[in-house]
């Protein structure tokens with residue numbers, strides 16, 4: 001980030017804290033160069049404890065930052081932007097993480113020519129192992145994209161994509177975290193059913209998921225190849241896999257991604273302002 005640059009976060013919930021933690025972990029921005037706002041102290045106290053500045057006034061954030069993250073719930077964004085819009089200047093780079101809120105909607109609610117990025121993180125950003133994508137608005141530059149990538153580099157993977165992939169990312173990586181937890185819960189229950197203590201099962205399952213993901217990344221292999229590597233002919237794994245196939249695990253998971261992506265698209269349509277609303 002340029003000298004004198006500072007980061008603002010409007011909204012101080014889980015996602016704002018995850019992003020701020022990642023920005024600090026990357027080491028290029030000092031805590032005192034980050035300011036976050038929220039109506040209550042419920043979440044702001046965590047920012048304060050980490051040495052960041054806090055306020056209850058969104059205007060203060062806008063006046064004291066060059067990179068402005070919008071991290072309030074999507075349904076609140078229109079009102080929040082209507083209030084802060086007069087303070088947004090050409091010096092600001094605005095990054096929205098609000099699910100379903102499109103670049104078109106954001107640009108219609110911000111001053112004309114505003115540089116906007118739309119980012120979609122997922123919750124493991126909290127532990128610096130996120131999977132995020134972002135797309136650029138019509139006035140954002142390659143340097144803006146590079147600036148965002150540099151800022152959140154410690155949050156995990158962050159890839160630039162066309163905007164049409166963002167809702168798919170919500171369906172596969174945003175919501176996907178919950179699918180994995182459901183699968184993890186089922187694995188644990190299976191182990192407990194077979195007589196293993198819960199705490200040990202939980203640890204083993206978490207490490208199994210972590211290890212499987214790491215092997216996929218490190219080897220670069222297709223998961224089908226890695227799965228086959230575990231299957232001894234006539235062995236235990238293929239007996240387990242046969243039960244998963246009988247339960248249609250694969251098509252069920254594909255349906256889940258399709259349903260969540262479809263819902264993200266619907267939410268996006270509902271959040272579009274009426275034509276002309278907010279246009280400046």
Ligand SMILES: NC(=O)c1ccc[n+]([C@@H]2O[C@H](COP(=O)([O-])OP(=O)(O)OC[C@H]3O[C@@H](n4cnc5c(N)ncnc54)[C@H](OP(=O)(O)O)[C@@H]3O)[C@@H](O)[C@H]2O)c1
Nearest residue numbers: 011012013014015038039040043071072073074097098099
């Ligand atoms: N959580 C995820 O997995 C995830 C993933 C991708 C994208 N996102 C997006 O990230 C955004 C934030 O989600 P979250 O999970 O972090 O929500 P959250 O934990 O509920 O946090 C929302 C924050 O917004 C604050 N807030 C409420 N009204 C406000 C206002 N008028 N002005 C300023 N701040 C206000 C809340 O204040 P208090 O602290 O006073 O309650 C809270 O700090 C959402 O748009 C969501 O779509 C979330």
